[in-house]
Amino acid sequence: MADTRYLALGDVVADELFPDLDLALRRGRHIDREDTLWYTFLVDAQALLEAFYRRFGCELIHPADGYFYLLPTGDKLGRRHLSVPEMLVGQALTLLYLDPATLQSGGVIKRADALSHLAAVMGSDALTRAFNPKRKRVDERVAQETVRGKFVEALRRLAALGFVDLVDADALRLRPGLLRFAEPVRGRGSPAEALERLVARGELVLGDGELGSDEDGEEDDDESSEQDEPTPTAPEPFQLPNEVLSEFGDFGEDMPPPERVPESSPDAPRDTPRGEPSATPEDEA
Amino acid sequence: MTDPAKDPRIVLAALARTHPVLELGTLELCFLAALHLRAEGAALSAFDEEKLSEVFEQVCALLEPRAEAVKRRATHAIQRLRDQKLLARVDGAGVLRAGEFALTRLAASIVESYLEDESLTRENLTQLTRSLRASLAEILTRAREAQAEADWKNGVEAPLRVSVSDLVSGIERRQRSLDLEQQAFQAQIAKLLESDWFGAVDQCLELLESTSQTLTELNDILLRDAHELSSVLQDIQEVTVNAQAEGAEAAVERVMEQVDRIRAWGAARQRAWSEYYQYVHRYLCDVVRLDPSRALIQRLREQLSQHTSRPFALSVAAAASPRLLREIAPFKDDKPKVSRPRAERERPPSDTDAVDQHAIVEALVQGVLSRGSDGLCDVTQQVNAETPSELRFVTAGRVAQVVARLARTTIDRDRPWVSVNDGLVIEEWKIAKGGARG
Numbered sequence: 001m002a003d004t005r006y007l008a009l010g011d012v013v014a015d016e017l018f019p020d021l022d023l024a025l026r027r028g029r030h031i032d033r034e035d036t037l038w039y040t041f042l043v044d045a046q047a048l049l050e051a052f053y054r055r056f057g058c059e060l061i062h063p064a065d066g067y068f069y070l071l072p073t074g075d076k077l078g079r080r081h082l083s084v085p086e087m088l089v090g091q092a093l094t095l096l097y098l099d100p101a102t103l104q105s106g107g108v109i110k111r112a113d114a115l116s117h118l119a120a121v122m123g124s125d126a127l128t129r130a131f132n133p134k135r136k137r138v139d140e141r142v143a144q145e146t147v148r149g150k151f152v153e154a155l156r157r158l159a160a161l162g163f164v165d166l167v168d169a170d171a172l173r174l175r176p177g178l179l180r181f182a183e184p185v186r187g188r189g190s191p192a193e194a195l196e197r198l199v200a201r202g203e204l205v206l207g208d209g210e211l212g213s214d215e216d217g218e219e220d221d222d223e224s225s226e227q228d229e230p231t232p233t234a235p236e237p238f239q240l241p242n243e244v245l246s247e248f249g250d251f252g253e254d255m256p257p258p259e260r261v262p263e264s265s266p267d268a269p270r271d272t273p274r275g276e277p278s279a280t281p282e283d284e285a
Numbered sequence: 286m287t288d289p290a291k292d293p294r295i296v297l298a299a300l301a302r303t304h305p306v307l308e309l310g311t312l313e314l315c316f317l318a319a320l321h322l323r324a325e326g327a328a329l330s331a332f333d334e335e336k337l338s339e340v341f342e343q344v345c346a347l348l349e350p351r352a353e354a355v356k357r358r359a360t361h362a363i364q365r366l367r368d369q370k371l372l373a374r375v376d377g378a379g380v381l382r383a384g385e386f387a388l389t390r391l392a393a394s395i396v397e398s399y400l401e402d403e404s405l406t407r408e409n410l411t412q413l414t415r416s417l418r419a420s421l422a423e424i425l426t427r428a429r430e431a432q433a434e435a436d437w438k439n440g441v442e443a444p445l446r447v448s449v450s451d452l453v454s455g456i457e458r459r460q461r462s463l464d465l466e467q468q469a470f471q472a473q474i475a476k477l478l479e480s481d482w483f484g485a486v487d488q489c490l491e492l493l494e495s496t497s498q499t500l501t502e503l504n505d506i507l508l509r510d511a512h513e514l515s516s517v518l519q520d521i522q523e524v525t526v527n528a529q530a531e532g533a534e535a536a537v538e539r540v541m542e543q544v545d546r547i548r549a550w551g552a553a554r555q556r557a558w559s560e561y562y563q564y565v566h567r568y569l570c571d572v573v574r575l576d577p578s579r580a581l582i583q584r585l586r587e588q589l590s591q592h593t594s595r596p597f598a599l600s601v602a603a604a605a606s607p608r609l610l611r612e613i614a615p616f617k618d619d620k621p622k623v624s625r626p627r628a629e630r631e632r633p634p635s636d637t638d639a640v641d642q643h644a645i646v647e648a649l650v651q652g653v654l655s656r657g658s659d660g661l662c663d664v665t666q667q668v669n670a671e672t673p674s675e676l677r678f679v680t681a682g683r684v685a686q687v688v689a690r691l692a693r694t695t696i697d698r699d700r701p702w703v704s705v706n707d708g709l710v711i712e713e714w715k716i717a718k719g720g721a722r723g
Contacts, residue, residue: 028601033567058602065571070602078605081598090599091589098572098582100478104471106561121589130593161601176571180599185584186575195597202600209598 005044009052012045025053025060025070026077030162030177032067042068065179067162073202081209085131085154087181090163092118094181097174107174108167115151133208307369313362314399316344317371320388321396331375331385337363366392407502409459414510417452420444421517428524428533437530441521445536453543460550463503467558470496474565483577486569493562500558507551514544646680650687654716661688661714662703669706677707685711693717 006012021038024031031038042049042062050060057074072079082090096102096109096117119127128140131147159166163180165173179186183203184194198204309317319340323329332340341359345352352358363386366372371392376385388396427440474492477485518541525534572581649668658664665684669677688694694714703713 026602026604027606028603033563064575066567071600072602078603079600080603081600083598084596087596087598088589088592091585091592095582095585095589098576098585100475100482102475103478103565103568104475106471106557106564118589121586122592123590126590126593176567179571182581182585182588184597185588186581191584191588199597204597204599206597208596 006048009048012048012052015041015045017041024162025068028069028080028161030067030069030175030180032162032176034165034175035162039066039068063179065176067175067177067179069162069177069180071202081205083154083157083209084133085150086157087209088118088122088127088130089114089151089154090158090178090181092121093158093164093174094178095121097176097178098182102174108171109174110171111152111155112170114155114172115148118151308365309369309371309395312344312348313366314395315348316341316362317366317388317392318396318400319344321393321400324388331387333385334363334383337372337386371395407499407506410456410503410506413452413456413459414506414514417449417514418510418517420449420452421514421521424449425517425521425524428521428528431528431530434530437525437528437533441525441530441533442536445521445533445540449540450536450543453540453547456547457543457550460547464554467496467554471561478573482579483573486573489565489569493565497558497562500555504551504555507548511544511548511551515541518544642676642680643683646683647687647691650684650691654688654692658716660703660716661685661694662705662711664688664716665709665711666705669709674707678709681705681709681711685714688714688716 006015012018017037018041021031021041024038031042033039042060046060046062053060053070057076058070058072060068061071062068070077093114096114097107102109122130128143128147131150132143155164155166155172158164159172161177162175163177164175167173180203183198184191187194195204195206199206320332320337323340324332338356338359341362342355345355345358363372367374367386371389372386373389374384375387376382424441424444427436427444431437431440470492474489477489518537522534522537522541525537576582646668649671650664653664653667658667661684665681668684669680672680694716696714701713702710704710
């Protein structure tokens with residue numbers, strides 16, 4: 001605590017950086033050295049903030065790779081698990097982060113390169129199946145479109161979590177937080193043991209996380225819904241509210257019912273009042 | 286107004302009209318370079334045909350030792366270079382004797398850009414800025430003493446356009462060269478790590494440090510000297526503005542823009558390099574040093590390829606955003622309510638006096654006939670005179686009907702058509718005197 005400029009938690013909370021940083025951490029953002037002010041603040045206030053966040057049932061984690069994040073260990077703070085597309089894209093980006101070739105561009109890569117790298121490692125078919133888990137009959141064009149759409153959505157979500165920066169429509173910058181995706185394979189032990197250890201720490205869960213963008217209300221195409229989902233019940237018939245119907249309560253009141261035309265023989269002359277339409281031969285027929 | 290000589294559309298159109306093409310292979314480039322080096326080494330201003338062939342053969346022997354028909358290839362190569370205006374005949378003797386050839390300015394520039402090491406260094410930048418400062422100080426003195434237009438042109442404008450501009454361009458050229466060097470250097474770091482992962486760390490750090498130092502030094506010199514240069518240029522500009530020497534003023538502005546560009550380059554490169562430096566440093570510390578055997582990439586690749594069979598998902602905090610109730614303004618219902626009109630839509634008929642036009646016309650015709658009239662045209666004219674213009678056509682017809690009924694008319698074999706008022710033309714009937722029907 002000797003090096004810190006904060007002596008008490010009150011000093012930390014009173015800092016003007018705290019509100020935004022606190023919100024960002026609670027929303028799952030990973031803070032690294034590129035967030036210069038926030039990172040320095042966290043390093044300075046780390047001891048105080050660790051105790052502070054522990055009271056909310058979460059840990060302020062600071063791995064040796066140089067980034068911070070908040071890990072919920074209880075139920076007081078909301079948590080979510082990354083979706084399958086986020087996990088796959090995150091791991092592909094981590095591979096690129098580790099690749100020395102990326103150094104040449106200072107960690108900036110093209111989005112298309114990231115997707116092609118993911119497809120190369122997983123295989124196009126496996127990637128398509130992973131991104132279209134509900135579909136049994138897969139139209140290639142639609143499935144590929146879905147892959148691209150979910151890839152972009154995953155990138156957007158990973159950027160919100162501080163794993164990447166979206167530089168422009170075409171490029172993105174990789175950030176150290178990505179190394180979290182490599183945690184299960186970093187130790188010397190087997191990946192299974194590492195996974196168990198990480199699960200015990202609450203760092204990850206086994207199995208698929210969220211179902212991806214489907215949860216946000218985005219619907220799969222009609223092919224999947226035809227087979228996998230129960231037939232939707234027919235919607236209730238639309239009915240106008242009573243207030244509206246009352247406006248038409250007197251509808252037709254003043255109109256006398258039409259007089260019945262007396263039946264007569266076709267030969268008998270008609271006494272049709274002027275202005276009223278006479279019966280046509282078709283009517284009679 | 287844009288100077289037509291600098292308008293890109295005009296310049297490009299003029300360039301396109303000449304159909305310029307440059308197609309140079311390695312052999313031809315080396316041939317040009319050999320000529321350039323030979324000319325410099327032996328202080329030659331031109332080469333005769335024999336010497337050209339000799340140089341080509343030497344280059345060919347070096348690059349393509351098994352080449353055949355070298356003489357013929359030399360002839361073709363020389364012709365191609367002449368066609369592309371890289372080699373020019375300079376003796377002007379025509380067919381009288383064998384020609385003498387020299388490299389053109391274009392060829393010299395191409396060769397120099399390949400041969401010369403023009404990277405920006407502390408030494409050459411200091412030298413260039415020093416020369417620039419001296420030239421500008423001299424120009425400022427001349428500008429203060431200039432009286433006639435020729436003084437401005439020769440003493441200020443021309444040196445600014447030629448010598449000063451060339452010096453600044455020299456710095457810019459070296460900056461571009463340094464940019465290329467840095468790109469190559471970044472590629473080199475990537476290649477070093479690719480080939481010798483952990484063993485390359487120290488070498489990479491060394492490269493990073495040396496380049497950082499070079500850039501910092503250059504930026505310091507640029508910041509300091511560019512400030513001084515700008516200050517002298519502003520003094521010159523002030524003098525030119527006061528003297529209303531427009532040509533000199535434009536030349537000063539151009540040099541000022543160049544100096545600003547040089548300064549901006551320094552700052553931008555420093556910033557970009559700083560980001561790159563930090564990124565590589567982090568990479569070396571976090572990735573290379575923590576994974577000396579380089580097993581991580583392979584293990585991660587396996588993890589990714591098997592993710593669908595052994596899935597897992599990272600946990601992240603996801604506190605919901607605080608729910609803020611928004612203030613709702615009371616709803617103002619200004620719009621009229623939708624309702625059915627209660628009033629009777631059909632109005633009852635009202636009594637109005639009908640105007641019987643037929644009766645009016647008949648009365649008028651009777652009046653005219655009683656006063657005595659000799660023909661239909663006369664009657665029509667008189668009746669129409671008392672009728673609104675829009676009704677005259679209709680009235681003419683009614684008049685004819687009434688006349689036929691009230692009077693005895695006679696009709697000749699040739700029934701003439703006579704014009705009455707408002708352009709109406711009617712058939713003339715004669716009315717018998719006292720011809721009113723009983």
